[in-house]
Amino acid sequence: MKLLVCISKAPDTTSRISFTDGDKRFDESDVQFIVNPYDEWYALVRAVELVEAHGGSVTTIIVGDSTCDPIVRKALAIGATDAVRIDASPTDSSQVARLISNYALDKSYDIIFTGKETIDHNSSAVPAMIAECMDLPYVAFATSIEVEGQVSTLHCESGGGTNNVSVTGAFVLSASKGMAEQRIPNMRGIMSARTKPLAVVAPSEVTPTTEVSKFTLPPAKGDCVMVDADNAADLVRLLREEAKII
Amino acid sequence: MSVLVYIQTLEGKATKAGLEVASFANKMNAGDVTALVAGSLSGDGELGSVGVSKVLHFSESATDNSQLSKLTHAAANSVNASTILFSGNIEGSSVAPRVAIAMNSGYVAGVTCLPEGKGFTRNVYSGKATALVNVNSEVCVISITPNSFGIKLDECESAVESFSAEIGSQRVVINGFTPTSTDGSVPLPEAERVVSAGRGLKGPENWGIVEDLASALGATTACSRPVGDMGWRPHHEHVGQTGVTIRPDLYIACGISGAIQHLAGVNQSKVIVVINTDPEAPFFKAADYGIVGDVFDVLPKITEAIKEL
Numbered sequence: 001m002k003l004l005v006c007i008s009k010a011p012d013t014t015s016r017i018s019f020t021d022g023d024k025r026f027d028e029s030d031v032q033f034i035v036n037p038y039d040e041w042y043a044l045v046r047a048v049e050l051v052e053a054h055g056g057s058v059t060t061i062i063v064g065d066s067t068c069d070p071i072v073r074k075a076l077a078i079g080a081t082d083a084v085r086i087d088a089s090p091t092d093s094s095q096v097a098r099l100i101s102n103y104a105l106d107k108s109y110d111i112i113f114t115g116k117e118t119i120d121h122n123s124s125a126v127p128a129m130i131a132e133c134m135d136l137p138y139v140a141f142a143t144s145i146e147v148e149g150q151v152s153t154l155h156c157e158s159g160g161g162t163n164n165v166s167v168t169g170a171f172v173l174s175a176s177k178g179m180a181e182q183r184i185p186n187m188r189g190i191m192s193a194r195t196k197p198l199a200v201v202a203p204s205e206v207t208p209t210t211e212v213s214k215f216t217l218p219p220a221k222g223d224c225v226m227v228d229a230d231n232a233a234d235l236v237r238l239l240r241e242e243a244k245i246i
Numbered sequence: 247m248s249v250l251v252y253i254q255t256l257e258g259k260a261t262k263a264g265l266e267v268a269s270f271a272n273k274m275n276a277g278d279v280t281a282l283v284a285g286s287l288s289g290d291g292e293l294g295s296v297g298v299s300k301v302l303h304f305s306e307s308a309t310d311n312s313q314l315s316k317l318t319h320a321a322a323n324s325v326n327a328s329t330i331l332f333s334g335n336i337e338g339s340s341v342a343p344r345v346a347i348a349m350n351s352g353y354v355a356g357v358t359c360l361p362e363g364k365g366f367t368r369n370v371y372s373g374k375a376t377a378l379v380n381v382n383s384e385v386c387v388i389s390i391t392p393n394s395f396g397i398k399l400d401e402c403e404s405a406v407e408s409f410s411a412e413i414g415s416q417r418v419v420i421n422g423f424t425p426t427s428t429d430g431s432v433p434l435p436e437a438e439r440v441v442s443a444g445r446g447l448k449g450p451e452n453w454g455i456v457e458d459l460a461s462a463l464g465a466t467t468a469c470s471r472p473v474g475d476m477g478w479r480p481h482h483e484h485v486g487q488t489g490v491t492i493r494p495d496l497y498i499a500c501g502i503s504g505a506i507q508h509l510a511g512v513n514q515s516k517v518i519v520v521i522n523t524d525p526e527a528p529f530f531k532a533a534d535y536g537i538v539g540d541v542f543d544v545l546p547k548i549t550e551a552i553k554e555l
């Protein structure tokens with residue numbers, strides 16, 4: 001089986017968020033980057049498990065500049081077979097999706113894996129967009145996948161519950177929690193990742209359809225009102241009379 | 247100019263999320279509001295109550311997001327929509343991006359307030375910042391963060407028309423559905439009140455006091471990640487960066503330290519209450535109301551006080 005896993009670079013959650021360039025761009029200085037957790041823990045690990053069980057290959061793909069390379073090596077250390085980096089600095093999700101689709105269109109991947117969202121943009125947009133560009137079915141927020149020949153059976157989150165679905169042939173999925181357990185790369189993985197192929201390809205011609213004109217940090221939170229533990233009922237009064245929330 | 251809203255229904259009536267996007271569309275003042283309903287519909291699905299002047303009803307079955315995308319595209323063309331709105335729940339966010347690609351239009355996900363022209367405000371960096379996003383295309387496709395705008399009643403006369411379009415075949419077969427909440431509580435992403443607990447509860451056998459408080463408040467229960475990982479609570483209750491993101495009116499955190507990854511999923515709550523034995527717990531910095539105390543002692547007292555309201 002031939003699998004493609006879309007990975008993205010995300011700031012570690014503990015990073016301080018700040019902006020530059022007239023608040024138009026995220027300030028990357030002093031920021032520790034990680035593989036977007038949904039892409040790594042759930043999508044990539046499950047793809048690697050499937051190939052371990054059924055044979056085949058896992059290719060990771062990322063749209064980004066050379067600062068993404070350490071992230072890509074991490075994915076290779078976890079067990080991807082090879083990697084592709086589309087050398088661009090995308091500014092919106094449709095651009096990412098079109099670049100990935102243009103690359104993948106003639107390569108007949110069986111399944112295209114993504115994470116359910118990036119933790120910086122939180123859009124959940126790229127996977128559905130790839131599916132539309134390539135005219136493929138899309139299973140959103142999958143929490144498990146098993147593959148038997150041409151048929152994949154999945155569980156996926158859906159309003160207020162879990163759907164059990166099946167798809168025949170190629171499709172796109174976004175991975176949510178439950179899909180797999182996080183893997184820590186071992187020494188052999190890390191060593192072999194250094195020599196695995198990482199192809200850098202030039203981007204096709206794609207124009208973004210949106211642009212961020214300004215980032216804003218939220219106003220500082222006011223002080224926390226402390227309520228005495230012996231007087232816990234007072235909390236209920238405050239919630240009703242002051243916060244007017246109950 | 248007109249606005250098309252994609253509406254999910256339940257037993258013939260617009261869902262809460264549906265009424266919220268319709269309200270948003272109405273308050274945008276960007277022309278007539280048309281609702282598209284695929285699925286059960288009785289009367290106008292109560293959409294007239296939030297300012298929807300026309301309801302397009304597609305009565306055949308459409309389940310794949312590719313089918314729903316084709317349907318929305320056709321409906322948008324038929325009413326010449328300049329804005330297409332979805333709820334940012336799982337279904338909305340799997341259909342909306344497809345529509346944007348199909349119509350070659352800009353998509354902004356997770357919008358939280360009314361736009362200024364084609365400038366839409368959304369949350370980014372797990373709620374640690376907002377971004378103003380400009381759409382460069384003629385048509386804008388937008389999803390609204392559930393529970394961010396609310397339902398705004400504005401009664402009008404609503405005309406229902408049946409609508410039909412070529413939507414292609416179903417390729418994702420649904421074999422079954424298992425509801426997560428068997429007690430009938432509101433699913434977490436839509437919940438207005440949430441009572442959440444962490445490792446401070448010591449073990450799954452102690453969750454009674456959490457459930458009692460939740461039921462007194464009509465709230466949904468949630469938990470921190472370790473609690474989900476240890477199997478004390480079901481996985482779907484886990485909130486935070488790697489779990490569900492919520493935005494309730496009231497979030498009560500019991501015995502949760504307030505790690506940054508936890509806050510990422512809950513810091514957009516309107517009012518946060520923290521109960522923790524440790525006055526130095528980081529969660530207090532993100533809280534509106536705090537009690538330094540033992541959950542085993544404090545929770546039953548709060549529950550009692552609520553029952554007395």
Ligand SMILES: Cc1cc2nc3c(=O)[nH]c(=O)nc-3n(C[C@H](O)[C@H](O)[C@H](O)COP(=O)(O)OP(=O)(O)OC[C@H]3O[C@@H](n4cnc5c(N)ncnc54)[C@H](O)[C@@H]3O)c2cc1C
Nearest residue numbers: 444445446470471486487488501502503505507508523541
């Ligand atoms: C990449 C990454 C992603 C993560 N994603 C998430 C996520 O999505 N969601 C999430 O929740 N975590 C996430 N985590 C884990 C997170 O960092 C914390 O470890 C976790 O949130 C801690 O859970 P907790 O507060 O329940 O437990 P603890 O940190 O152990 O805190 C327990 C708290 O209970 C208090 N306490 C103890 N006894 C009592 C009592 N009797 N009464 C009142 N208070 C009491 C203690 O003072 C303490 O503050 C993630 C971590 C990483 C590295």
Ligand SMILES: Nc1ncnc2c1ncn2[C@@H]1O[C@H](COP(=O)(O)O)[C@@H](O)[C@H]1O
Nearest residue numbers: 006008063114115117118123124125126
């Ligand atoms: N720059 C990128 N390169 C490759 N894949 C990406 C990129 N951005 C997003 N993705 C994939 O799309 C998923 C959803 O991203 P988003 O739509 O930004 O929330 C992520 O979890 C990744 O799998």
